[in-house]
Amino acid sequence: MLGNFSYSNPTKLYFGEESLSFLNEELPKYGDKVLLVYGGGSIKQTGLYDEIMQILAENGKQVFEDAGVMPNPTVEKLTEGCQIAKDNDVDFILAVGGGSVCDYAKAVSASAFCEEDPWEKYFIRKEAVDNPIIPLGCVLTMVGTGSEMNGGSVITNTTTTQKIGRVFGEDVFPKFSILNPVLTYTVPKQQMVAGFFDIMSHILEQYFSNEDDNTSDYIMEGLLKSLIHSSKIALENPTDYEARSNIMWTATWALNTLVAKGKSTDWMVHMIGQSIGAYTDATHGMTLSAISLPYYRLILPAGLAKFKRYAINVWGVNPEGKTDEQVALEGLSEMEHYMRTLGLVLNIKELGATPDMLEGIVAGSFITKGGYKVLTKEDIMSVLIESMNQ
CATH class of the missing domain: 1.20.1090.10 (Dehydroquinate synthase-like - alpha domain)
Known part of the structure; x- marks a missing residue:
């Protein structure tokens, strides 16, 4: 092994067919206002949306939705999500989907209360996050990116034709991620x-x-x-x-x-x-x-x-x-x-x-x-x- 290094990963994982039930253990740790982030609506077709909304209601959460996250999340979408989070002063973000949804949720987590343009500050100049960070958790429905247990986020700027990744620090890692392999069955x-x-x-x-x-x-x-x-x-x-x-x-x-x-x-x-x-x-x-x-x-x-x-x-x-x-x-x-x-x-x-x-x-x-x-x-x-x- 070369060099000197430290290792820490703060994300807690819940794995298996019954793992969604552990939302009931995690949700009480955070405030009442939850931003539910998801993609094109497949979670509604599979019934997962209704199941999660029921769990959120049972835990007394007020839910604000940020739907329509695309496979390659854009700067414009990030701006929209940050506005929803900021306007409603959300306490927690729950991302339900694949890697793009998780990536995007981390960008919103770090950027919602940024007083500058987060694209320029965090993705171009890659400066440290010096504003309040909204904690988040993930419910994974597609595998590939590993976004459920890291600080990575990739955003696309269609105006400048740039797709740039940013690896945020441990404070932007998901607090928990739920991994149920069955939820990946419906992926084309x-x-x-x-x-x-x-x-x-x-x-x-x-x-x-x-x-x-x-x-x-x-x-x-x-x-x-x-x-x-x-x-x-x-x-x-x-x-x-x-x-x-x-x-x-x-x-x-x-x-x-x-x-x-x-x-x-x-x-x-x-x-x-x-x-x-x-x-x-x-x-x-x-x-x-x-x-x-x-x-x-x-x-x-x-x-x-x-x-x-x-x-x-x-x-x-x-x-x-x-x-x-x-x-x-x-x-x-x-x-x-x-x-x-x-x-x-x-x-x-x-x-x-x-x-x-x-x-x-x-x-x-x-x-x-x-x-x-x-x-x-x-x-x-x-x-x-x-x-x-x-």
Whole structure:
């Protein structure tokens, strides 16, 4: 393990088929005014909305609603949510939905009482939160982002064509999150598999860094093997509880900051993917799948030892009689086969990206320095072009 670090995660998790009942334990800890945040209305179709409203009523809560959170929450939506929270002086935010809803709720939590433009202050300048923060909790209905147990939030500015993530401190982490795998059963197939790859990408962004003998890498290899195994089962039977529960648990541990400890971490795939999303409004997980293979082929020579280990320990590649490079490339071939089996998008053209967007996508991709290769703008362009030709 490299470096010196501390670890703390203040989010309490309630997991399982009966986990929603634990709202009755958590709600009395907060004030009476609750902002209920959710997306396009699927929670009403499934009956979850009525169930939660009943629990809120039984706990004497006055409810204000902030509905219509889109898959890539915008600055305009953030402004709207902050106004609702501020006008009604809400005491608590309850986010019900997938990662975008949770991400958005955290942005509202940190921004509602900000006296400046929160986009400029918290997402562009990334300054510390120095205003009152509204506590929040999450009821998860889709897995992938890990937003239920971290301080991350991603907001899109359609005017400037920017999609930017901000990792807030522990005071913006959800106070609790409710994880019932059954609530994920109704997610459409394309959103389900996009979530699967989002999980994989989160792990790989942290795995492909450093060359030391790091416990975090062993944990990540186990998480990857579990994800690959369970996702294949869930693809055939979306209501297989064991598979869906394993995937939900893996998603949380992939991005609750644990496996990043002792690591430098990369995140370049996410930086490019978010820029693609800013231009196309495409599903986040698909923006990652479309550029992952070109990116990893590009950096493979610089991290050859880890890519060889990945091929052997995660994909079961037999190294006998092969060069390190052959082993590493075979691992990426196995990964590509898996991705195609899931039905993931591998070409950014399928997401709506056009050649005239490429310069803007490159310009909007923040360059990170924690991976095996610090990319140039030309490198990013080559990744995008290769994706278009896949």
